[in-house]
Amino acid sequence: MLPALIGLAFLLVPLAGLLAKAPWATLPSQLFSPEVGQALQLSLVCASLATVICLLFGVPLAWLLARGDVPGRGFLRALVTVPLVLPPVVGGVALLLVLGRRGLVGQYLDQWFGVSLPFTTTGVVLAEAFVAMPFLVISVEGALRAADPRFEEAAATLGASRWLTFRRVTLPSVMPGVVAGTVLCWARALGEFGATITFAGNFPGKTTTMPLAVYLALETDPDAAIVLSIVLLLVSVGVLAGLRDRWIGGAT
Amino acid sequence: MKKLLAAVAAAVALAGCGVSGPGLVPPTSPPAVTGEITVFAAASLTESFKELGAEFEAANPGSKVNFNFAGSSALAQQINQGAPADVFASAAPANMKQVTDTGAVTASPTTFVKNTLQIVVPKGNPGKISGLPDFAQADKKIALCAEQVPCGAAAKKVFQVAKVTPAPDTLEQDVKAVLTKVQLGEVDGALVYRTDVKAAGDKVQGIEFAEADQAVNDYPIAPLAKAPNAAAAKAFVDYVLSDKGRKALAEAGFAAP
Numbered sequence: 001m002l003p004a005l006i007g008l009a010f011l012l013v014p015l016a017g018l019l020a021k022a023p024w025a026t027l028p029s030q031l032f033s034p035e036v037g038q039a040l041q042l043s044l045v046c047a048s049l050a051t052v053i054c055l056l057f058g059v060p061l062a063w064l065l066a067r068g069d070v071p072g073r074g075f076l077r078a079l080v081t082v083p084l085v086l087p088p089v090v091g092g093v094a095l096l097l098v099l100g101r102r103g104l105v106g107q108y109l110d111q112w113f114g115v116s117l118p119f120t121t122t123g124v125v126l127a128e129a130f131v132a133m134p135f136l137v138i139s140v141e142g143a144l145r146a147a148d149p150r151f152e153e154a155a156a157t158l159g160a161s162r163w164l165t166f167r168r169v170t171l172p173s174v175m176p177g178v179v180a181g182t183v184l185c186w187a188r189a190l191g192e193f194g195a196t197i198t199f200a201g202n203f204p205g206k207t208t209t210m211p212l213a214v215y216l217a218l219e220t221d222p223d224a225a226i227v228l229s230i231v232l233l234l235v236s237v238g239v240l241a242g243l244r245d246r247w248i249g250g251a252t
Numbered sequence: 253m254k255k256l257l258a259a260v261a262a263a264v265a266l267a268g269c270g271v272s273g274p275g276l277v278p279p280t281s282p283p284a285v286t287g288e289i290t291v292f293a294a295a296s297l298t299e300s301f302k303e304l305g306a307e308f309e310a311a312n313p314g315s316k317v318n319f320n321f322a323g324s325s326a327l328a329q330q331i332n333q334g335a336p337a338d339v340f341a342s343a344a345p346a347n348m349k350q351v352t353d354t355g356a357v358t359a360s361p362t363t364f365v366k367n368t369l370q371i372v373v374p375k376g377n378p379g380k381i382s383g384l385p386d387f388a389q390a391d392k393k394i395a396l397c398a399e400q401v402p403c404g405a406a407a408k409k410v411f412q413v414a415k416v417t418p419a420p421d422t423l424e425q426d427v428k429a430v431l432t433k434v435q436l437g438e439v440d441g442a443l444v445y446r447t448d449v450k451a452a453g454d455k456v457q458g459i460e461f462a463e464a465d466q467a468v469n470d471y472p473i474a475p476l477a478k479a480p481n482a483a484a485a486k487a488f489v490d491y492v493l494s495d496k497g498r499k500a501l502a503e504a505g506f507a508a509p
Binding site: 096097100101102116118119197200201202203204206207215216218219220222 | 323325326328329393395398400401420421422423424425433436437438439
């Protein structure tokens, strides 16, 4: 019991500190400033788009890792989780070297299509997706491996195609894993800082998400940084709590 | 205490002069400064202070200088939050004021160098930047420092003088981050200190502009009031202000105060 309480306190006391130090008197005026609204909107949009990208590519990847017949699956699995242990700034540098204007791939994007990804909102979404995707993949893959493949085999013997089996049998059985992974992925993307500032830079309205705004505000106006942090905290907690009750709680 | 510090400082200065070759021993054996010190220094001081630090360590056997290089405003914030630093070297008086206001620095800061901005472009100038007016063009990729950090404040000033409204694509958190974007070729042009252009070598090119003189940054340095190693902190500040220190900084492109 005591270790659990210590664990809980360790996680919650810093958040309480944020609330205790909040400049309540100036809070409303700071809260509704256009800068805060802009950064918050950008954060929510980018994190959601990044989550969609992760779902589109992450779920098939999880399926490949769990069920696919590929050589060196264990090694592949380890590689996929690399962005988890990689410091996000390093991830940002790696993205720059590949997708930047002079990057391995980026130079062709620039020459052939005139597309340059750094310093754009698309760049923010990519950086967030890069960092957040492993959370989704791991969670979905775990669920897939725990699911009983005999149901799928039964569906196959009854003449269902692979796609139909996946859609009607596999996906529903791993839904809790997908939802949990999606929530984790979204939360990670929302809080992303290092890869974003390295790859996408920092410009208000275009690439300044809430974490970047907090960081820059901290340097001149710590009070504003606290307000921004509280906003981000409340929005994340609100969304996570809402989702938990509705889907995760109901599904398990 | 002050007398002692002065004596130590003088001794360090002597030791610094004495050690000119591996076989030479300083004529007198002064009470050498030992132990570790942590120096918080503006990002633009990275190369020159690393060199000064190595010289200081050589002049004071048993001493170790650790550096924390970042944007001056971030450093000021860390110091005000109680970071265990011994010395603070800021790229602007405004950020030094942030720490004197809270009492983290009680000694009066000394201006040790001056620095001005220069336009920096990737090697070969692919974006064909020729002057400040190019910074207003939307089709050019431009990086500037955020206004919170000294190089950003200086940039704002030169653009005001030049009556140019810049159209930056990113506002970076310190001058080295701006320089990195130029070195990688991700931006066509940026404003950094002339010392950074020099330190970056031949990967980048510097372009002079007339308004640079309108935004001269004074760099103040001071030991912290609660420096864990106060004697060595004072000694390091004195070393930076010594002739040897000034010479190294001048070689890096800094102007004398």
